[in-house]
Amino acid sequence: MTKAISAWKGYNKDVVNEANEIKYNIDKTIDMKFPSETPVLFFTPKREKETKKGRNKVSFYKTQLTNSPASKIFTLEGHHYFHWTRSKEMSREVNGFIGSFTRR
Incomplete structure (x- = not known):
């Protein structure tokens, strides 16, 4: 069940977009x-x-x-x-x- 939920929740367009933006988000918040x-x-x-x-x-x-x-x-x-x-x-x-x- 956990595998199914993880695959379903973990590989949607929002998660992919977030992963693609990680470096930029870190750069934006590094001094916060x-x-x-x-x-x-x-x-x-x-x-x-x-x-x-x-x-x-x-x-x-x-x-x-x-x-x-x-x-x-x-x-x-x-x-x-x-x-x-x-x-x-x-x-x-x-x-x-x-x-x-x-x-x-």
């Missing part, structure tokens, strides 16, 4: 950051391949965030599809993250 007053929560794998310059997803996400206590990068063991395998942990983390703003 989230506003410091906007809470941001990223999930990313703990172990990630590094580039030759020693960069990985965590270091990339840090460049997108401002120095704000409202932002957090949460690492998990696993692969890109955390929502399939780590949904309970993610749910707890999201609830705690949101709760940290509602308790103020």
Whole structure:
């Protein structure tokens, strides 16, 4: 079922257009950051391949965030599809993250 859905959803004209525009979209947003007053929560794998310059997803996400206590990068063991395998942990983390703003 997952294969069928992926093939159906993954190869439509919009996905193809998005893939064709990735470089241009990255160029447009490379210097953008989230506003410091906007809470941001990223999930990313703990172990990630590094580039030759020693960069990985965590270091990339840090460049997108401002120095704000409202932002957090949460690492998990696993692969890109955390929502399939780590949904309970993610749910707890999201609830705690949101709760940290509602308790103020």
